[in-house]
Amino acid sequence: MERRRFLQIAGGGVGAAGAGTAALSLWPKAQEGPRESRKVSTFCELCFWKCGVLATVEGGEVVKLEGHPAHPLAMGRLCPRGNGGTGLLYDPDRLQKPLIRTGQRGEDRFKEASWDEALGYVAERMQRVKAQHGPEAMALFTHGHGGSFFTQLVKAFGSPNVAAPSYAQCRGPREVGFQLTFGTGIGSPENTDIANTRFLVLIGSHLGENMHNTQVQEFAECIRRGAKICVVDPRYSVAASKANWYLPIKPGTDIALLLAWMNVILTEELWNKEYVAKHGTGLEELKAAVKENTPEWAAGITEIPVETIRTVAREMAAAKPAVLVHPGRHVTWYGDDAQRSRAIAMLNGLMGSWGSKGGFFLPGGVEVPKYPGLPALPKPARGAIDGAGTRYPLADETLASGLCDATMAGAPYQAKGWIVYGTNLLQSLPNPKQTMKALQSLDLLVVVDVLPVEIAGYADVVLPECTYLERYDDLYAGTFKTPFLALRQPVVRPMYDSKPGWWMARELALRLGLGDYFPWQNVEQYLDGRLKAMNTSLTAMKQAGVAVYPAEEGLLPENHKFDTASGKIEFYSKTLAEMGVDAVPRHYAKPEPPEGHFRLLFGRSPLHTFGRTTNNRVLGSVVRENEVWISNKVAGELGVRPNQRVRLVNQDGAVSAPVRARVTNRIRPDCVYMVHGFGHTSKKLRFTAGRGASDSELVTRVDVDPLMGGTGMQNNFVRVEKEA
Ligand SMILES: Nc1nc2c(c(=O)[nH]1)N[C@H]1C(S)=C(S)[C@@H](COP(=O)(O)OP(=O)(O)OC[C@H]3O[C@@H](n4cnc5c(=O)[nH]c(N)nc54)[C@H](O)[C@@H]3O)O[C@H]1N2
Ligand SMILES: Nc1nc2c(c(=O)[nH]1)N[C@H]1C(S)=C(S)[C@@H](COP(=O)(O)OP(=O)(O)OC[C@H]3O[C@@H](n4cnc5c(=O)[nH]c(N)nc54)[C@H](O)[C@@H]3O)O[C@H]1N2
Ligand code: SF4
Numbered sequence: 001m002e003r004r005r006f007l008q009i010a011g012g013g014v015g016a017a018g019a020g021t022a023a024l025s026l027w028p029k030a031q032e033g034p035r036e037s038r039k040v041s042t043f044c045e046l047c048f049w050k051c052g053v054l055a056t057v058e059g060g061e062v063v064k065l066e067g068h069p070a071h072p073l074a075m076g077r078l079c080p081r082g083n084g085g086t087g088l089l090y091d092p093d094r095l096q097k098p099l100i101r102t103g104q105r106g107e108d109r110f111k112e113a114s115w116d117e118a119l120g121y122v123a124e125r126m127q128r129v130k131a132q133h134g135p136e137a138m139a140l141f142t143h144g145h146g147g148s149f150f151t152q153l154v155k156a157f158g159s160p161n162v163a164a165p166s167y168a169q170c171r172g173p174r175e176v177g178f179q180l181t182f183g184t185g186i187g188s189p190e191n192t193d194i195a196n197t198r199f200l201v202l203i204g205s206h207l208g209e210n211m212h213n214t215q216v217q218e219f220a221e222c223i224r225r226g227a228k229i230c231v232v233d234p235r236y237s238v239a240a241s242k243a244n245w246y247l248p249i250k251p252g253t254d255i256a257l258l259l260a261w262m263n264v265i266l267t268e269e270l271w272n273k274e275y276v277a278k279h280g281t282g283l284e285e286l287k288a289a290v291k292e293n294t295p296e297w298a299a300g301i302t303e304i305p306v307e308t309i310r311t312v313a314r315e316m317a318a319a320k321p322a323v324l325v326h327p328g329r330h331v332t333w334y335g336d337d338a339q340r341s342r343a344i345a346m347l348n349g350l351m352g353s354w355g356s357k358g359g360f361f362l363p364g365g366v367e368v369p370k371y372p373g374l375p376a377l378p379k380p381a382r383g384a385i386d387g388a389g390t391r392y393p394l395a396d397e398t399l400a401s402g403l404c405d406a407t408m409a410g411a412p413y414q415a416k417g418w419i420v421y422g423t424n425l426l427q428s429l430p431n432p433k434q435t436m437k438a439l440q441s442l443d444l445l446v447v448v449d450v451l452p453v454e455i456a457g458y459a460d461v462v463l464p465e466c467t468y469l470e471r472y473d474d475l476y477a478g479t480f481k482t483p484f485l486a487l488r489q490p491v492v493r494p495m496y497d498s499k500p501g502w503w504m505a506r507e508l509a510l511r512l513g514l515g516d517y518f519p520w521q522n523v524e525q526y527l528d529g530r531l532k533a534m535n536t537s538l539t540a541m542k543q544a545g546v547a548v549y550p551a552e553e554g555l556l557p558e559n560h561k562f563d564t565a566s567g568k569i570e571f572y573s574k575t576l577a578e579m580g581v582d583a584v585p586r587h588y589a590k591p592e593p594p595e596g597h598f599r600l601l602f603g604r605s606p607l608h609t610f611g612r613t614t615n616n617r618v619l620g621s622v623v624r625e626n627e628v629w630i631s632n633k634v635a636g637e638l639g640v641r642p643n644q645r646v647r648l649v650n651q652d653g654a655v656s657a658p659v660r661a662r663v664t665n666r667i668r669p670d671c672v673y674m675v676h677g678f679g680h681t682s683k684k685l686r687f688t689a690g691r692g693a694s695d696s697e698l699v700t701r702v703d704v705d706p707l708m709g710g711t712g713m714q715n716n717f718v719r720v721e722k723e724a
C-alpha cells in the first residue's frame with residue numbers, strides 16, 4: 001500500500017491536487033439552491049493522452065471533471081491535470097476576441113476585430129503569400145487533437161509543410177529506433193503492457209511525474225503484482241522511489257549501459273533463444289559488436305557498479321519474455337537518441353518482449369472511413385522544406401525545428417507564412433532567440449490558441465479558440481489494448497467570442513475557394529457522416545462518449561513478418577550499414593560540463609503540462625513555480641541555501657529568470673534539474689508571468705540527430721549565480 005500512495009490518481013474528482021481543488025474555486029457560484037445537473041461525456045486535452053471525461057454541469061457551469069468509466073485510457077480516472085480542466089475553461093486571462101496586430105511584430109499590441117475582419121485578413125494574406133512564393137510557402141505548426149481541420153486546410157491550400165514539436169523535440173528518435181529494429185514505431189498511446197510486466201526498466205521515463213494516466217495506473221498495478229523495477233536516472237525520481245534497483249547513471253551514458261546489458265545477456269547465454277531464432281536476424285554480428293562492452297567497461301563510463309550492471313541483466317533475463325525496457329517518450333537528449341532508442345529496442349528483442357504479454361502488445365485499432373465525398377488533396381508542387389527524408393534520411397514525420405531552420409535560411413525555398421495552432425513555439429523549440437528571428441522574417445503569422453502565450457504576442461492575427469470543453473473536434477480512434485472510438489463534444493457553450501478550430505478552418509477554406517475540402521455545413525454533419533459509416537451515429541456517441549471494440553490479444557503470430565528490410569527483428573541493421581553509420585549502436589562520449597558548470601536536465605511536474613497549464617489557477621495554486629534541483633554537495637560548495645533564489649547562466653551567456661533552489665541529495669552533483677513550462681514572459685498570463693524559470697531559454701546548444709533530425713537539448717551547461 002505504501003508503495004502505491006504516490007500514484008493515487010483521482011477516482012472521484014480529486015487529484016494529487018488533493019482536497020484542495022474544491023476550496024480553490026476561483027469563480028462565483030451562479031446561484032444557491034438545487035440546480036439542474038447533467039453529465040456530458042467528452043475527452044481531455046490538458047495533455048495529449050486524451051482520456052475520456054465525464055463532466056458534471058450544474059446551472060450552466062462545469063463543476064466537476066472525472067474519468068469516464070468505459071474509456072480504456074481513463075479507466076474511470078483522470079490525472080490531477082485532467083481534474084483541473086475547469087481552471088482552463090474559467091481562466092480569466094483567456095483570449096476572448098480575434099486580434100489584429102497594431103504594433104511592431106513582437107510588441108504584443110493589437111486591436112480587437114470581428115471574426116469576419118480577422119478571417120478576411122488572414123485569407124487575403126495567404127493568397128498574397130501564394131501569389132508571391134507559391135502555396136508551399138505557407139507552413140502549419142500544430143499540436144493537439146483540434147489541429148486536424150487546420151491540417152486539412154493547409155494541405156488543401158497545397159503545402160506539404162505541416163509539423164508538430166512532438167516529433168523532432170520529443171518522441172521522433174524512439175519511433176526511428178524501433179522502426180529500424182521491429183519495423184514498427186511505438187506511437188501514442190505507447191503499446192506497452194506495463195500492467196502485466198514482470199520486469200520494468202525505466203530509462204529516464206519518470207512515470208509518476210510524467211503523468212500519462214493509463215501508464216501511471218498500470219505502473220501502480222505492476223508494483224501491486226510484484227514486478228521488479230529498475231530505474232536509471234541521474235535524479236532520484238518518484239519512479240526511482242518504487243524501484244528494486246536505482247541506477248544514478250552519469251547523464252549521457254545510457255548507450256554504454258545498454259550495450260553492457262546486452263554483453264552479459266549474450267556471453268551468459270541468457271537471451272530468449274527460441275524467439276530470437278524464429279524472429280531475429282544479425283545476432284552473430286551483434287555478439288561480435290558488443291564483445292568488448294563488458295560491465296567492467298561500462299562501469300567506468302556510467303559510474304554504475306559492475307555487479308549492479310550484471311545482476312540487473314540476469315534478473316531481467318530471468319523474467320523474459322514479460323520484460324519491458326520502456327522506450328520513453330521525450331527522448332531528444334543528446335543527438336544520438338535514435339541509436340539509444342535502437343539499443344533499447346534491441347534489448348527488448350533479445351528478451352522476446354515484442355508481442356509478448358508483459359512486454360509490447362501489437363496494437364489493435366479501428367479504421368474510421370473519411371467523410372464521404374471528400375476530394376483527394378492536391379499534390380504539392382514542391383516537397384517539404386524541413387529536411388525529413390532528405391537531410392535527415394530516416395525522419396518519417398515533418399520536423400518542426402527543420403521548418404523553423406529553413407524559414408530562417410530561406411532554403412530550400414522561402415516559407416513566408418506560418419499558422420501556429422496549439423503550440424507555443426517560443427517554449428517548445430530550442431533556442432527561442434533563433435525562433436524569434438524566423439518569426440521576424442515572415443509575411444504572415446497567425447496564432448490559434450486559447451491563451452495569450454508568448455508566440456501570440458508576435459502574431460499578425462490571433463484567433464481565439466474555445467477550449468476542449470466548449471467544442472466538437474474530429475473523432476479519436478484509439479489504438480490500445482482495447483481499441484476504441486471517442487467523441488469530443490461541447491460540455492458548455494463557448495465563452496466570450498471564441499470559436500472552435502473546425503469552424504475557423506472551414507471559414508478560411510470558403511474564403512480561399514477551398515470549400516470542396518469542407519463539403520459539410522457544420523461539424524455535426526461531418527461527424528455524423530463519419531459515424532454512420534461505423535454503424536453508429538452522432539446521437540448515440542453523444543450519449544456514450546466512447547465506443548469500445550473487442551480487445552485483441554496483441555501477441556506475436558508464429559510466422560510474423562516484421563516490416564523491416566529483412567522481415568525480421570534486426571539486431572544488425574543493413575539499412576544503417578548502407579548509410580555508412582553504426583549498424584549496431586556504439587557509445588560515444590558526450591561533452592563534459594566546463595569547470596563550475598552543471599549539465600541542465602529537465603522533466604515534468606505531475607500537476608502541469610509544459611507551459612500550457614501554469615496559468616491554470618486550479619493547478620497553479622498547487623504548484624506555482626518551478627525550482628532548480630541542486631545537489632547538497634554543490635549547494636554546500638557554492639553556499640546556496642534551500643529556497644534561495646538563483647539564476648542559471650549557460651555556456652553561451654543565456655541567463656535564466658530567478659528560480660528557487662531545491663537543495664537535495666536526490667540528484668547527482670554533475671547536473672541540475674528543472675521542470676519545463678515555467679518562466680512565462682507574456683504579461684497577459686497574469687497568474688504565471690514571471691514565476692519560475694524557463695529551461696528553453698537555456699537551450700541554446702542543440703545536437704541534431706543525424707539520422708532523423710531530433711534536437712538533442714541536454715548538452716547545455718549552466719553555472720549557478722546567487723541572487724542578492
Ligand atoms: N505531468 C505531466 N506528464 C507528462 C507531460 C507533462 O507535461 N506533464 N508531458 C508528456 C509528454 S509530451 C512527454 S514526451 C513525456 C516526457 O516524459 P518522459 O518520457 O518520462 O521523459 P523526459 O521528460 O525526457 O524524462 C525526464 C527524466 O529523465 C531523466 N534524465 C535526464 N537525463 C538523463 C540521462 O542522460 N539518462 C537517463 N537515464 N535519464 C535522464 C531526468 O532526470 C528525468 O527524471 O511526459 C508526458 N507526461
Ligand atoms: N526546453 C524544452 N523544450 C521542450 C520540452 C522540454 O521538456 N524542454 N519538451 C518537448 C516535448 S516532449 C513536447 S511534446 C513539446 C510540446 O510543445 P507544445 O505542444 O508547444 O507545448 P506547450 O508549450 O504547452 O504549448 C501548447 C499550446 O497550446 C495551447 N492550447 C492549449 N489548449 C488548446 C486548445 O484547445 N486549442 C488551441 N488552439 N490551443 C491550445 C496552449 O495555450 C499553449 O500555448 O515541447 C518540446 N520542447
Ligand atoms: S493524462 Fe491527465 S491531462 Fe492527459 S489526457 Fe489524461 S487526464 Fe488529461
Ligand SMILES: [Mo]
Nearest residue numbers: 166170171330
Ligand atoms: Mo512530448
